[in-house]
Amino acid sequence: MKARVTVTLKSGILDPQGKAIEGALKSLGIAGVASVRQGKVFDIEIEGRDRKAAQAALEQAADKLLANSLIENYQVELK
Amino acid sequence: MNSAVVVFPGINRERDMARALRLASGCEPAMVWHADTALPGGTDLVVVPGGFSYGDYLRCGAIAARAPIMDAVRAHAGRGGLVLGVCNGFQILCEAGLLPGVLMRNTAMKFICRDVYLRIERSDTPFTRGYNAGQVIRVPVAHGEGNYIADDATIARLEGEGRVLFRYADPGGALDPAWNVNGATNAIAGVLNEGGNVLGLMPHPENHVEAVLGPTDGRGLFAGLVDHFKQAA
Numbered sequence: 319m320k321a322r323v324t325v326t327l328k329s330g331i332l333d334p335q336g337k338a339i340e341g342a343l344k345s346l347g348i349a350g351v352a353s354v355r356q357g358k359v360f361d362i363e364i365e366g367r368d369r370k371a372a373q374a375a376l377e378q379a380a381d382k383l384l385a386n387s388l389i390e391n392y393q394v395e396l397k
Numbered sequence: 398m399n400s401a402v403v404v405f406p407g408i409n410r411e412r413d414m415a416r417a418l419r420l421a422s423g424c425e426p427a428m429v430w431h432a433d434t435a436l437p438g439g440t441d442l443v444v445v446p447g448g449f450s451y452g453d454y455l456r457c458g459a460i461a462a463r464a465p466i467m468d469a470v471r472a473h474a475g476r477g478g479l480v481l482g483v484c485n486g487f488q489i490l491c492e493a494g495l496l497p498g499v500l501m502r503n504t505a506m507k508f509i510c511r512d513v514y515l516r517i518e519r520s521d522t523p524f525t526r527g528y529n530a531g532q533v534i535r536v537p538v539a540h541g542e543g544n545y546i547a548d549d550a551t552i553a554r555l556e557g558e559g560r561v562l563f564r565y566a567d568p569g570g571a572l573d574p575a576w577n578v579n580g581a582t583n584a585i586a587g588v589l590n591e592g593g594n595v596l597g598l599m600p601h602p603e604n605h606v607e608a609v610l611g612p613t614d615g616r617g618l619f620a621g622l623v624d625h626f627k628q629a630a
Contacts (some may be wrong), residue, residue, distance in 0.1 A: 331546070334502045383463060386456060386492065388499050388547070 319364040320397040321376055325385045326357035360384055369396055398626040400426040400442040403470065403493040405461040408448035408485065410601065411597055415605035418444065421619030441626050443470050447484030447539070447601060457500060457542045458488030467493050479523055479622070480595040484540055487587075487597030496590050496597045497555065498547030500540075504580030508541040512612075513600060515586050516566040518559070522589065522598045525562050527621025533570040534614035539572040540576060545581040545588070546607040552582055552594060563587035563598050 325335050333355050339353035364372040364377070376394045385392040400418045406409050411428065418426045426444070436443060450461035463468075467489075472600050475497055482490035490496045500519045503509055512535050517528040528534065547555070556559055563586040565577045577584040577597070587598030602615030 321506070332501065332504070333502055334506045338506055383459065386459070386499060389501070 319367065319369070319372055321362045321364055321372060322395045322397070323360040323362060323376055323380050324357060324393045324395070325360070325380070325390050326392070327355055328389055328391055331389045352365055358384075364396075372396055398422040398441050398623050399424060399437070399439050400444055401429045401436050401440045402426050402444045402446055403429050403431065403466055403486075404446075405431040405448070405450035405464060405489075407450045407452050408487065410447035410484065410603065413601070414444055414446040414483065414603045417606045417615065417619055418442075420606055421616065422623050424551055429466060431466050434469060435463050436466075436469050440473065441479065442622060443473050443478065445470070445480070445482040445486030445489050445553045446603075450485055450489065450519075453485075453504050453542075456488075456492065458485055458492040461485075461489045462492035463617065464614060467521045471495065474590070474592075474595050477592065477594050479625075479628030481524065481622075482595075482597040483601055483603065484543075484599055485539075486509075487599055488542065490595060490597045495627055496588060497551045498545055498588070500599070501544040501546050502542050503540070503544050503578070509537075509543070509578050510537070510539040511578070511584075512537050514566050514568050514570075515563045516570045516572075516575060516602060518562055518564060521595075521623060522562060522593060522620060523625035524589075525621060526624060527619070531570060533568060534602075535568075535612050536602050536605050536606075536615050538600045540579070540599055542582065543579040545579075545599075547582065547587045555585075555588055556583065560589040560591075560593075561587070562586050562589055562596065563600070 336356040338356045380392040564584040602618045605615035
């Protein structure tokens, strides 16, 4: 089973990397870029077919390691 | 003072730290591997040194914070044992939940390797008893992620409880954004946990302990720790 965990910075957390990318996009002349926030994507293969167990395992993975809950939110998607 | 230095793959300041501990205490520190599950018996002080554990993958300190030895470090801290984290060690202690807050990318987006001035906020702790409150020391920093942040309530608590021990300051000890090299909240360079027995700081006092290399302002931290344990004995 394929899954994707997306980790993003919480709003209000300063993101200097996103700011630098935003600046670079603007200097490239790409029109209409208002702001950029950088995040992380984890593509994870889960063994078996139990979607409920997979969801629980992915949430555990995100809580314990993939995201730092002080500064980041995460979203789990099972495909 | 029996100290143990925890070594993770990618750590590179463990020898400097061991040398500073040996010079101050006269005892050879134990080097403890991340995959170990116990600290040597009689360990007084655990030190998590600086470097780039696991190549700073995922988030600085995130993977090291989940290493097997960290349960033993947590248990040591839980018993009131002293723990010191420097640079990557500070990041690891935050990720391990032993200290509040997070160390984010420096606001200037650059790796900073230079000497800084730190104002000592309190001298009545095992970590700072070798200094006077208000004293300014010169020590190096070398980090890309040293910008300390925490939510407003946590910062208010740290300040209210006097848990900020070191702040980036100008050479005269005044707070000035120009001298807050990484943009840390309230110029915080080092904080204590709630119990007062776990300290994390970004700068490297262990690199300023020998006159042959220049300033020796880092000695106070190690000498203070040695005194603390002498008095306790």
